Amino acid sequence: MEVKNGGPSTLRAVDAKEWLGLQPTHNPMRWYLPVTEGICSGLGTLFGGCGLGAAIDALERVTERPVVWACAQYINYTKPPSVVDLDIRIDASGRTTTQARVTGQVGDTTIFIVNASLGSRDIAEEGQWITAPEVPSPADCPPRQLRFDPGNSIASRLDMRMAIDEPGTGRTAFWVRMPEILEASAASLAVLGDFVPMGLGMAVTSEINSNSLDNTIRVMNIVSTKWVLADVRIEAVARGFGHGHIYLWAEDGTLMATASQSAMIRPWKGP
Amino acid sequence: MEVKNGGPSTLRAVDAKEWLGLQPTHNPMRWYLPVTEGICSGLGTLFGGCGLGAAIDALERVTERPVVWACAQYINYTKPPSVVDLDIRIDASGRTTTQARVTGQVGDTTIFIVNASLGSRDIAEEGQWITAPEVPSPADCPPRQLRFDPGNSIASRLDMRMAIDEPGTGRTAFWVRMPEILEASAASLAVLGDFVPMGLGMAVTSEINSNSLDNTIRVMNIVSTKWVLADVRIEAVARGFGHGHIYLWAEDGTLMATASQSAMIRPWKGP
Numbered sequence: 001m002e003v004k005n006g007g008p009s010t011l012r013a014v015d016a017k018e019w020l021g022l023q024p025t026h027n028p029m030r031w032y033l034p035v036t037e038g039i040c041s042g043l044g045t046l047f048g049g050c051g052l053g054a055a056i057d058a059l060e061r062v063t064e065r066p067v068v069w070a071c072a073q074y075i076n077y078t079k080p081p082s083v084v085d086l087d088i089r090i091d092a093s094g095r096t097t098t099q100a101r102v103t104g105q106v107g108d109t110t111i112f113i114v115n116a117s118l119g120s121r122d123i124a125e126e127g128q129w130i131t132a133p134e135v136p137s138p139a140d141c142p143p144r145q146l147r148f149d150p151g152n153s154i155a156s157r158l159d160m161r162m163a164i165d166e167p168g169t170g171r172t173a174f175w176v177r178m179p180e181i182l183e184a185s186a187a188s189l190a191v192l193g194d195f196v197p198m199g200l201g202m203a204v205t206s207e208i209n210s211n212s213l214d215n216t217i218r219v220m221n222i223v224s225t226k227w228v229l230a231d232v233r234i235e236a237v238a239r240g241f242g243h244g245h246i247y248l249w250a251e252d253g254t255l256m257a258t259a260s261q262s263a264m265i266r267p268w269k270g271p
Numbered sequence: 272m273e274v275k276n277g278g279p280s281t282l283r284a285v286d287a288k289e290w291l292g293l294q295p296t297h298n299p300m301r302w303y304l305p306v307t308e309g310i311c312s313g314l315g316t317l318f319g320g321c322g323l324g325a326a327i328d329a330l331e332r333v334t335e336r337p338v339v340w341a342c343a344q345y346i347n348y349t350k351p352p353s354v355v356d357l358d359i360r361i362d363a364s365g366r367t368t369t370q371a372r373v374t375g376q377v378g379d380t381t382i383f384i385v386n387a388s389l390g391s392r393d394i395a396e397e398g399q400w401i402t403a404p405e406v407p408s409p410a411d412c413p414p415r416q417l418r419f420d421p422g423n424s425i426a427s428r429l430d431m432r433m434a435i436d437e438p439g440t441g442r443t444a445f446w447v448r449m450p451e452i453l454e455a456s457a458a459s460l461a462v463l464g465d466f467v468p469m470g471l472g473m474a475v476t477s478e479i480n481s482n483s484l485d486n487t488i489r490v491m492n493i494v495s496t497k498w499v500l501a502d503v504r505i506e507a508v509a510r511g512f513g514h515g516h517i518y519l520w521a522e523d524g525t526l527m528a529t530a531s532q533s534a535m536i537r538p539w540k541g542p
Contacts, residue, residue, distance in 0.1 A: 067534040073386040121511025129441025169398025220507040236491040240392025262340040
């Protein structure tokens with residue numbers, strides 16, 4: 001799985017669609033996603049960010065427009081060997097912007113609902129008003145220590161290096177890359193945006209487990225970058241739910257996307 | 272409209288439902304919202320945050336659970352004298368958490384779609400990891416100067432005092448209260464969460480107008496407070512869209528909610 005920094009990859013490069021295993025059908029508005037171990041969390045259920053990533057990838061292919069923002073609501077869990085059907089519905093399509101929805105279901109059980117806006121508009125105004133935190137380079141950051149053996153789960157397919165590792169502060173940051181994927185995309189960033197639960201585990205000093213209720217991603221500028229800095233900021237835990245944001249930075253300091261999530265928190269009872 | 276600071280109000284106190292004008296029907300899953308000037312923006316169309324607020328209020332009444340997070344996608348504009356029908360659908364209802372949806376439509380045209388999770392869980396873990404910015408008190412902040420006469424629009428029903436007013440920096444903060452409303456609620460905070468477009472107008476120094484694509488709110492701790500500090504942070508403008516977050520603070524420094532939005536940007540052509 002490991003690819004040497006800067007060295008040639010012996011893995012075949014894939015795009016997000018292949019990485020997730022998203023499949024087309026005869027109907028361009030219908031896709032399906034076989035739930036395999038490699039897109040599941042350590043608990044063995046579909047990793048929410050992979051559901052959002054699949055929906056975004058399908059939407060961008062069908063509309064031929066880039067995602068501006070997308071929000072996934074996670075309704076039910078599913079695990080291998082189930083197959084999620086993704087049905088696209090276009091709510092409005094204007095000159096520059098499309099409003100669309102994707103429902104993910106297994107049989108007649110809804111797994112997730114994604115709402116999204118897609119488009120790109122040619123106006124002069126642009127800017128970035130926040131800057132990336134100063135952290136060591138990926139080569140100088142230690143690998144993430146997992147609480148349990150990742151097996152063949154998604155964690156085994158991500159190379160993660162801890163850049164800010166300060167339990168109790170609400171701040172966590174890690175460099176991450178998907179060694180099989182060469183280029184960042186809205187779909188791959190959606191996968192990386194589903195790490196508020198990890199940040200909650202660092203912010204709350206007792207042992208907890210948390211499950212995402214949603215994942216909202218906003219895409220700014222996607223640039224070529226080997227590593228992505230996932231900069232997690234936990235805001236609060238209240239009434240049994242935790243909330244936070246993630247900034248997804250390129251190595252050159254470009255803010256590629258922001259993500260935000262709420263998650264249900266439970267005391268940790270082991271894997 | 273003005274109520275003296277600390278003095279007795281001569282206005283009858285209302286809740287968010289009355290403030291918005293949300294109406295029940297014989298069917299608890301169906302509500303309606305007459306679009307009146309007082310819930311419209313200066314451009315004369317329904318203010319997005321009022322649509323989200325109405326959906327949240329109806330959802331909390333029907334499920335008898337508080338909103339954890341809710342996301343409104345704005346599909347089409349509508350203006351007075353149209354009436355928006357709000358139809359609630361419960362996707363999943365567990366022991367502590369409900370997943371639900373609200374569709375807002377005028378005739379058969381979809382105006383907005385709201386997805387939400389509601390619930391409250393009794394666990395020991397809680398915390399707040401960020402703190403409010405240090406700004407002058409509302410009495411020491413100047414009123415917001417509007418670009419044009421607010422008439423009877425929503426701006427005429429909000430008392431706003433500029434706390435951070437630094438064009439070009441991406442940071443804007445204002446104290447705000449709804450003089451007719453005595454207590455903050457998730458619904459009233461949803462209205463106040465729809466001010467990323469205002470922040471974009473401050474961040475981008477050329478004259479622009481921006482329209483929200485969505486409004487995502489995450490509710491932490493609602494406490495009794497006279498004023499709310501809306502602390503707007505713009506992250507970036509790219510490809511014709513702007514993105515930002517708002518922290519909604521109580522006067523005592525409690526983070527009551529966070530909101531985030533993406534908005535379409537256009538050069539300003541006058542009201």
